[in-house]
Amino acid sequence: xxxxxxxxxxxxxxxxxxxxxxxxxxxxxxxxxxxxxxxxxxxxxxxxxxxxxxxxxxxxxxxxxxxxxxxxxxxxxxxxxxxxxxxxxxxxxxxxxxxxxxxxxxxxxxxxxxxxxxxxxxxxxxxxxxxxxxxxxxxxxxxxxxxxxxxxxxxxxxxxxxxxxxxxxxxxxxxxxxxxxxxxxxxxxxxxxxxxxxxxxxxxxxxxxxxxxxxxxxxxxxxxxxxxxxxxxxxxxxxxxxxxxxxxxxxxxxxxxxxxxxxxxxxxxxxxxxxxxxxxxxxxx
Numbered sequence: 257x258x259x260x261x262x263x264x265x266x267x268x269x270x271x272x273x274x275x276x277x278x279x280x281x282x283x284x285x286x287x288x289x290x291x292x293x294x295x296x297x298x299x300x301x302x303x304x305x306x307x308x309x310x311x312x313x314x315x316x317x318x319x320x321x322x323x324x325x326x327x328x329x330x331x332x333x334x335x336x337x338x339x340x341x342x343x344x345x346x347x348x349x350x351x352x353x354x355x356x357x358x359x360x361x362x363x364x365x366x367x368x369x370x371x372x373x374x375x376x377x378x379x380x381x382x383x384x385x386x387x388x389x390x391x392x393x394x395x396x397x398x399x400x401x402x403x404x405x406x407x408x409x410x411x412x413x414x415x416x417x418x419x420x421x422x423x424x425x426x427x428x429x430x431x432x433x434x435x436x437x438x439x440x441x442x443x444x445x446x447x448x449x450x451x452x453x454x455x456x457x458x459x460x461x462x463x464x465x466x467x468x469x470x471x472x473x474x475x476x477x478x479x480x481x482x483x484x485x486x487x488x489x490x491x492x493x494x495x496x497x498x499x500x501x502x503x504x505x506x507x508x509x510x511x512x513x514x515x516x517x518x519x520x521x522x523x524x525x526x527x528x529x530x531x532x533x534x535x536x537x538x539x540x541x
Contacts, residue, residue, distance in 0.1 A: 257343035268430040272318035279333035348422040350431025358436040368403040381417040414438040457510035473524040
């Protein structure tokens with residue numbers, strides 16, 4: 257008997273075998289190795305008590321089945337209330353992880369997914385330009401850290417793959433992998449400079465990057481008090497610009513506000529991440 261998992265449908269197993277001379281072949285699943293020797297004739301109710309009968313579909317040379325769990329796939333030939341014990345195959349259920357999400361969080365990519373049932377570990381691969389790297393992630397580690405954090409360059413695209421892993425006959429095997437692509441994000445650094453005489457002070461936002469680009473939308477927000485704004489809605493918008501060239505500068509009048517307050521820029525552009533200047537440039541006391 258041979259058993260192969262369908263690469264395009266990891267839950268489906270094709271089992272091929274030589275048809276017996278009499279009886280109808282069934283596939284059953286047991287949690288441990290079958291307790292009967294091959295070719296033994298045993299009462300059918302004994303097999304029913306020790307195993308779970310699987311729904312099968314006939315295909316040329318055998319049967320298709322969805323075990324739905326790990327265990328031993330056993331072929332039995334059933335006739336007149338008895339079962340002839342056939343060959344068995346150690347099956348490791350390796351369903352693909354569901355709902356894979358990879359998100360940039362600063363200098364890391366956070367990876368999360370629904371952990372596959374009955375799987376102790378997964379192979380997590382990621383590629384940044386060159387050869388892929390592979391990490392073995394255990395269920396305990398994943399749960400403790402709330403996912404997986406990958407330290408990757410912020411300005412390079414990343415391909416992430418995850419596949420359930422297990423061991424069959426001493427050999428490590430993996431199931432079908434799922435893939436997520438994380439686009440590169442260009443780091444745009446900015447500084448806030450103050451200049452001009454006391455009666456006509458101005459602010460200059462100076463933008464720099466490793467390569468020329470345009471920011472879809474840039475806004476400068478003022479928030480009174482001692483708490484830094486973390487999103488555009490956390491304060492008053494002093495200025496907003498679209499299709500802002502980088503490198504470049506933007507100028508506007510110093511706000512007529514008394515301290516303490518914060519100034520901070522925000523970019524509405526999926527391909528750009530702003531890098532703040534030192535706090536002393538943003539905070540007015």
